[in-house]
Amino acid sequence: MSLTGANETPSDDRGCGDITPKIGITSTPVIDRNRGPHGALYAVAMTKDASGGIHHRLDALDLANSAELFGGPSEIAATYPGTGGNSVNGVLTFDPSLHTERAALTLVNGNIYMGRTAHCMAGPYTGWIMSYSADTLKQTGVVNIAPNGLQGSVWMAGSGMASDGASIYVVDGNGTFGTTLDANGFPVDSNFGDSFMKLSTSPLKVTDYFAPLDVVQLANTDNDFGSGGAMLLPDQKTADGTVKHLAVAAGKDNKIYVVDRDSMGKFSPTSNNVWQVLTGTLAGGIWGSPAYFNGTVYYGGLNDNIKALPITNAMLAATAASKSPTIFAYPGTVPAISANGTSNAILWAAENGTTGALHAYDATNLAREIYNSNQAGTRDQWGQATSSSRR
Structure with missing residues (x-):
């Protein structure tokens, strides 16, 4: 079963250092055994047409016979308010030639979640998170991680987003982080580069986050926080019996961060206000x-x-x-x-x-x-x- 369109190829001859020479399916698909006649496999394919144009499409395939389901494939497209990246007149437009899908697809409550990183690691790319209905393949949500800046890729070395069924959790890579915060502790420019984010699923938006105190330095030295994926822990109890809802993440800087999912810590330039930071436990960074x-x-x-x-x-x-x-x-x-x-x-x-x-x-x-x-x-x-x- 080929997911390339007519007169298209899964090759990109630009000589990029990240994914070469094939593009195609670069993220792990996800399966829902209860959708369609025999269950459905969802995959995102990246192809190049005869004119050199790049396409990203979401396909849903029947598990028994590979037939296309739900009217697919669905062309990936998006816009978002912002003045960064490739914006024009205050609007960012998703450019498929600048981006690729690396993080595994995630299925939560009937929606497919996908995160975009850079293709060729060049140009005015930004980090996109999108959701699509598993039943209709129509877009249900869009968030740009650095809408008024640059970069902020979601790649996590191919790991999928984590979820507790109510929210999704993502760690993103190098990019602009807005150190000027509003009264609720969120960046006034909505730039979340190198952050551990919690997003609501409906509507899709950032509801909490943690950024390390050296978040700007991480981006400047290519020490992506988002080189590793997030993992949610089962409920844990403190010595006095208090139940904690925790998550862990680590990146290139060798530190392990344990965050409280009920209050992730946000950003402070003087302290990491998280549940726990482990320094020196790992000898090297994390890619996974x-x-x-x-x-x-x-x-x-x-x-x-x-x-x-x-x-x-x-x-x-x-x-x-x-x-x-x-x-x-x-x-x-x-x-x-x-x-x-x-x-x-x-x-x-x-x-x-x-x-x-x-x-x-x-x-x-x-x-x-x-x-x-x-x-x-x-x-x-x-x-x-x-x-x-x-x-």
């Missing part, structure tokens, strides 16, 4: 999302071991309870857990390199490696590993 299992958070940083960080009284341990014997080179690794309920948990991790490797560790003691794909000579090897998370 963490994993969670049975009261423990797992991170796999750049040039670092995978580290198991238990949660006690709603506080994340600053020192790892266990760590993998393997140190993972660029871009680190994205851990994943398989388990039978709360038992027999295995942490899986892919290693980049000339000869890639799939590792399996005992999630309760990462020092114990159960398997790796190089153990049996060439039998399980997959050859050179590549990374699509580079930014």
Whole structure:
């Protein structure tokens, strides 16, 4: 099944350093098994027509026969008030040639959420978040992250947006952040570069956020907060029994931020007003999302071991309870857990390199490696590993 239109190609010959030579489907699709006759797969495809024009389209495909559903595909287009980016007369217009889809699609309450990052990492791009109806493929919401500035990409190394069913949570990358705040602590210019944002789903808008105290410096030194994805934790209890609704995120600067989803902390130039900041726990930055299992958070940083960080009284341990014997080179690794309920948990991790490797560790003691794909000579090897998370 091809998602390219007539006389179109999934190639872009501009020689971009981010996605080359193919564009096509660059973000993980999402599946809804209850929509359409047999369930539906939603994907965004990026193509180039015979005249060189770039298109982004949302497709919904029948899981059984790949038939196009709900009148699709739907051409992605948007406008938003603002004076930044490629604006004309106070209006930003989504330019498909400047943007691409990297963050995984997210399905919440009947809407598909997508975030846009830069294509070719050049030009007057800005960060776009859009929502589309899963039933009609019609646009239901648009937010621009830096409408009066530049950049603010949503990429998160391919991770999807997090959601508690009522809100969605996004960490965006380098871009303009407005340090002048209104009476409610929000940037007066609505620029949220390098911020951890909470957005309502209907209407789609930023309702809370956290930006590190060095947010401007992060953008100036290419230390994206949004190089890693967000993860929501199950309800946690403090020592006095107070229930906390927490989320974690980390980026290129090696710090782990734990935020209270009920009051994320906003911005202060003198302090990080969040639940917890872990400095020095990670040896390198994060290009991906963490994993969670049975009261423990797992991170796999750049040039670092995978580290198991238990949660006690709603506080994340600053020192790892266990760590993998393997140190993972660029871009680190994205851990994943398989388990039978709360038992027999295995942490899986892919290693980049000339000869890639799939590792399996005992999630309760990462020092114990159960398997790796190089153990049996060439039998399980997959050859050179590549990374699509580079930014």
